[in-house]
Amino acid sequence: MANQEFDPFRAWQDLVQKWEIEINEWSGKMTENDQFSAMMGQATKMNLVAQKAWAERMETMLATLNMPTKSQVEDITERLDRIEDNIERMRLAMEQSGKPQARPEPSRTRKAPKKPK
Amino acid sequence: MSDTPPTIPSQDEVSDRVRKEVQRAYQRRIKGLDFLLAERVHVGAMEKEVVYRDGTAMLYRYLPVEDEIYRVPLMIVTPPSNKGYIFDLASGQSFVEFMLQRGYDVYILDWNSPRKDEASLDIADYVDDFIAGSIAKICEITGEEEVTLGGYCMGGVLALIYTALNSPGPVKNFVSFATPVDFTHMHLFQAWANRDHFDVDELVEELGLIPPELMLGAFDLARPANRTAGQINLWTNMWSEDFVKSYRMFDRWAAETLPVPGAYFRTQIKELMWKNALPAGELQIGGRTVDLGSITAPVLNIVAMHDHIVSHEATQPLMTQTGSSDRKEIVSKGGHVSLVAGPAALRRVWPLIDDWLAERST
Numbered sequence: 001m002a003n004q005e006f007d008p009f010r011a012w013q014d015l016v017q018k019w020e021i022e023i024n025e026w027s028g029k030m031t032e033n034d035q036f037s038a039m040m041g042q043a044t045k046m047n048l049v050a051q052k053a054w055a056e057r058m059e060t061m062l063a064t065l066n067m068p069t070k071s072q073v074e075d076i077t078e079r080l081d082r083i084e085d086n087i088e089r090m091r092l093a094m095e096q097s098g099k100p101q102a103r104p105e106p107s108r109t110r111k112a113p114k115k116p117k
Numbered sequence: 118m119s120d121t122p123p124t125i126p127s128q129d130e131v132s133d134r135v136r137k138e139v140q141r142a143y144q145r146r147i148k149g150l151d152f153l154l155a156e157r158v159h160v161g162a163m164e165k166e167v168v169y170r171d172g173t174a175m176l177y178r179y180l181p182v183e184d185e186i187y188r189v190p191l192m193i194v195t196p197p198s199n200k201g202y203i204f205d206l207a208s209g210q211s212f213v214e215f216m217l218q219r220g221y222d223v224y225i226l227d228w229n230s231p232r233k234d235e236a237s238l239d240i241a242d243y244v245d246d247f248i249a250g251s252i253a254k255i256c257e258i259t260g261e262e263e264v265t266l267g268g269y270c271m272g273g274v275l276a277l278i279y280t281a282l283n284s285p286g287p288v289k290n291f292v293s294f295a296t297p298v299d300f301t302h303m304h305l306f307q308a309w310a311n312r313d314h315f316d317v318d319e320l321v322e323e324l325g326l327i328p329p330e331l332m333l334g335a336f337d338l339a340r341p342a343n344r345t346a347g348q349i350n351l352w353t354n355m356w357s358e359d360f361v362k363s364y365r366m367f368d369r370w371a372a373e374t375l376p377v378p379g380a381y382f383r384t385q386i387k388e389l390m391w392k393n394a395l396p397a398g399e400l401q402i403g404g405r406t407v408d409l410g411s412i413t414a415p416v417l418n419i420v421a422m423h424d425h426i427v428s429h430e431a432t433q434p435l436m437t438q439t440g441s442s443d444r445k446e447i448v449s450k451g452g453h454v455s456l457v458a459g460p461a462a463l464r465r466v467w468p469l470i471d472d473w474l475a476e477r478s479t
Contacts (some may be wrong), residue, residue, distance in 0.1 A: 013350070013353065016346055016349050016350065016353075017346070019346070020343065020345075020346035024343070028304075028305075031304075031308045031309075032308065034311070034313075036308055037308050037309070037311030037313070037315075038311075038314045040308070040309050040311070040314065040315070041311065041314025041315050041316070042314070044315065044320070044331070048323055078233060078234075081229070081232055082232075085172070088167060088170045092169070092170065103180070106185055106186045107186070108186055108188040108259070109185055109188070110183070110186050110187045110188075110220045111479055112475035112476040112478070112479060
C-alpha cells in the first residue's frame with residue numbers, strides 16, 4: 001500500500017463511524033434476550049397509558065381555556081382531507097370525460113438495447 | 118499487502134491543510150445558521166400527476182420524457198408507513214428520473230396519512246382495492262394488459278401478496294426492493310413485538326391508527342447511534358452544499374413517517390411476524406391462501422448488504438419459494454434506504470435493474 005498522509009478530517013470521520021458501529025452492535029446484543037422484549041412490552045404499555053392520561057388532561061384544560069383541542073383540530077383536518085379527496089375525484093372524473101389529451105402519448109415500441117457479445 | 122506508517126507531511130502541506138480546515142470551520146458556522154433558519158427542503162425532480170385516488174391511496178404517473186417507451190409500464194408500491202417521494206428526491210439521485218430517462222412509463226403508488234375512519238383498513242384492502250385499482254387504472258391509461266409490479270419494504274410485501282393471489286395475471290415482472298418475506302429473520306422487530314409481551318390488540322383498540330413514533334422508536338432501537346452519528350456527520354460536512362441538501366431531504370423523508378391503520382398493523386404483527394405465515398403458505402387474504410409458488414412471473418430481488426431492517430435472509434423465499442423459473446438477485450453495498458435513493462444507487466444498482474427489466478418490458 002502506498003504511503004498514507006495523516007488526515008485529521010478522515011481520522012475524525014473514521015472515529016465517528018467506529019463509535020457508531022460499536023454502539024449499534026452493543027444494542028443488537030442487548031435486544032436479543034427475552035428480558036429486553038419484556039421491558040419493551042412494558043414500556044409500550046406505560047407509554048400508551050401515560051399518553052392517554054395526558055391527552056385527557058390537555059383536552060379538559062384547553063376546553064376550560066376555550067381553545068380548540070387536538071381532537072377538534074384532527075376532526076377539522078379530516079373534514080378538509082375529505083373535501084380535498086372529493087375535489088381530486090371530481091378533477092379526475094372531469095379529465096376523463098371528453099377532454100382532449102393535452103400531451104401526445106409516446107409510442108410503446110422501445111426495444112431493449114442489444115448487449116455486447 | 119502491508120500497511121506502512123503515515124508519512125510526516127511537510128510544513129507547506131500542514132499549513133495548506135490548516136487553511137482549508139479554517140475555511141471549512143468558517144463555512145460550517147455560516148451554513149449552520151442557514152440550516153437552522155432554512156424552510157422545508159423541496160423534494161421531487163420529475164413532473165407527475167395524480168391518476169387515481171382512493172382514500173389513503175394515491176397513484177402518481179410520472180410524465181414520460183422519452184418519445185419511445187417500453188410497452189410494459191412500471192408500478193412501484195411504497196410502504197404504507199412512508200412517503201413515496203423517496204423514489205424521486207432530487208435530480209441526480211432519483212430512481213424515477215433514471216427510469217424515465219431509460220424509457221420506462223413509471224407509476225408510484227403512494228400513501229396519504231390514513232384518516233381515523235380508515236383505521237379498519239387491512240392488508241386485504243391494500244391488496245384487493247388499492248393495488249388492484251391502481252393496476253386497473255394503469256391498464257386503462259396505457260391500453261396494456263400487463264405491468265411490472267415492484268415494491269419497497271412493506272410495499273414489496275403487499276405487491277408480492279397481490280402477485281401471488283393474481284397469478285397468472287397482469288403482473289409481467291416482479292421487482293422487489295428490500296422486501297421482508299421470512300419474518301423470523303427480522304430480529305429486532307421480533308424482539309420489539311415479542312408475542313409474550315407485546316399486546317397488539319390493546320394497542321390497536323386504544324389507538325385505532327398506529328402513530329409513527331411507535332415504529333420510529335423501534336428503528337432507533339435497531340441503531341441507537343445513528344441519529345447522533347448523523348448529527349456529527351452533518352456538522353462535519355456542513356461546509357458542503359450537496360451533503361447538507363441530501364441530509365435535509367433524507368431527514369424530511371424520515372420525519373414524515375406516516376401512521377398506519379390498526380387492522381393492517383395487527384395483521385402484520387400476528388400473521389407475518391408471529392406466525393411467519395407468508396413463507397409457510399398459511400397467509401389468508403380475503404379468504405384466499407397466499408401461495409408464493411403460484412408466482413410464475415420473472416422475479417428480481419434487490420437487497421442491500423448492510424440493511425439493518427430487512428436482512429438478506431429475510432428476502433430469500435423470493436429466490437427459493439416462488440414458482441418462477443426466471444429469478445435474479447442483486448446484492449448491493451449500502452443500507453435499507455440507499456437502494457432506492459442517492460447517487461450511490463444511481464451508479465451501482467439502478468443500471469442493473471434497467472439491464473434486467475429492459476428485455477422483459479417489450
